[in-house]
Amino acid sequence: MITMRLGRAIVGLAAAATLALALDPASAADAPDRVLQPDKYTSDKGRALGQKYQAALRDLNTKIYHCMPWLDVKPEGIGFYKPKHLDGDVRYLSLNVNVDQQPAPEFTRLSVQDRVSSMFSRYVPHLLRSMATNDLLKDPNLEGFTVIASWLKAQPASGQQAVMETAAAFVPKALVANFLRGQATVAQLAEGAYVMAWDGETKLGAMKPRAWADDFVLTYKVAGYTPDPKINCN
Amino acid sequence: MYGKHWRSVVMGTALLLAGGCASGEEWQTWRSNTSHFASKEHYDFSMKNRSGAATVTRQDVALAQNQNWFGKAVTVDQGQILER
Numbered sequence: 001m002i003t004m005r006l007g008r009a010i011v012g013l014a015a016a017a018t019l020a021l022a023l024d025p026a027s028a029a030d031a032p033d034r035v036l037q038p039d040k041y042t043s044d045k046g047r048a049l050g051q052k053y054q055a056a057l058r059d060l061n062t063k064i065y066h067c068m069p070w071l072d073v074k075p076e077g078i079g080f081y082k083p084k085h086l087d088g089d090v091r092y093l094s095l096n097v098n099v100d101q102q103p104a105p106e107f108t109r110l111s112v113q114d115r116v117s118s119m120f121s122r123y124v125p126h127l128l129r130s131m132a133t134n135d136l137l138k139d140p141n142l143e144g145f146t147v148i149a150s151w152l153k154a155q156p157a158s159g160q161q162a163v164m165e166t167a168a169a170f171v172p173k174a175l176v177a178n179f180l181r182g183q184a185t186v187a188q189l190a191e192g193a194y195v196m197a198w199d200g201e202t203k204l205g206a207m208k209p210r211a212w213a214d215d216f217v218l219t220y221k222v223a224g225y226t227p228d229p230k231i232n233c234n
Numbered sequence: 235m236y237g238k239h240w241r242s243v244v245m246g247t248a249l250l251l252a253g254g255c256a257s258g259e260e261w262q263t264w265r266s267n268t269s270h271f272a273s274k275e276h277y278d279f280s281m282k283n284r285s286g287a288a289t290v291t292r293q294d295v296a297l298a299q300n301q302n303w304f305g306k307a308v309t310v311d312q313g314q315i316l317e318r
Binding site: 036042072083100146148152166196 | 289294295296299308309310311314315316317318
């Protein structure tokens with residue numbers, strides 16, 4: 001039921017709806033660098049991970065840029081960050097994105113819990129598949145994965161500032177590995193994740209989203225857009 | 235004969251003034267939307283895709299995202315969630 005409501009609620013993505021814009025098509029754009037540079041980590045552990053997987057993180061950035069163009073990775077939005085709510089130098093591979101979508105009234109009318117559940121279902125499982133490489137899953141210095149997604153809560157009224165909602169999902173590495181091996185469902189992934197939400201800058205606290213299979217990311221195509229054939233979007 | 239012709243001219247002019255001209259509200263709308271294209275990029279895109287299906291590059295998407303944006307949004311800073 002929620003899935004159907006979400007399908008109706010999250011309507012045309014802003015990028016697709018407003019594509020009456022362009023520059024020279026010959027100038028194929030490179031992905032802007034959104035990876036935290038190794039020298040910016042505050043611990044040796046973070047720095048070592050950043051150096052070791054620099055190419056993998058760049059590939060992740062490129063893949064999202066070309067294959068999921070409605071997602072905008074924030075500056076320094078990819079890196080081996082330490083979740084603030086955890087003690088010690090615990091390192092998670094983190095991905096922080098804005099989802100460029102027009103909020104339909106139906107989506108806005110959902111409870112924040114349901115919006116977080118919808119966005120978790122839509123993006124967290126799919127992005128984890130791109131983030132969690134075999135090498136990372138085997139690396140003893142990596143403890144988990146973080147997916148942070150922000151979206152426009154409601155269409156801002158004229159002259160009003162837009163407010164983004166944000167959900168951050170922290171998933172332990174073992175659970176991600178089980179999920180990728182098919183030993184945990186999307187619902188179990190949500191159960192085992194620690195999820196926090198914000199309304200604009202206001203912390204809403206921890207949430208327990210429900211989650212379900214959502215193949216939007218696999219099936220959605222921006223009208224007229226074909227990813228660079230050099231990029232592997234599978 | 236001359237009077238009949240003159241009456242036709244007056245009536246035609248009145249009809250044109252009443253029906254063929256924009257109202258004040260319509261002029262206001264026109265003034266606030268002086269261009270058919272939102273931007274130079276919008277114009278370039280339209281000229282590039284004048285016939286057939288539009289082709290969209292990744293840069294087009296990025297531009298659309300930037301130009302559709304509502305200004306600086308209120309959102310949580312990454313530093314509130316993660317540490318370097």
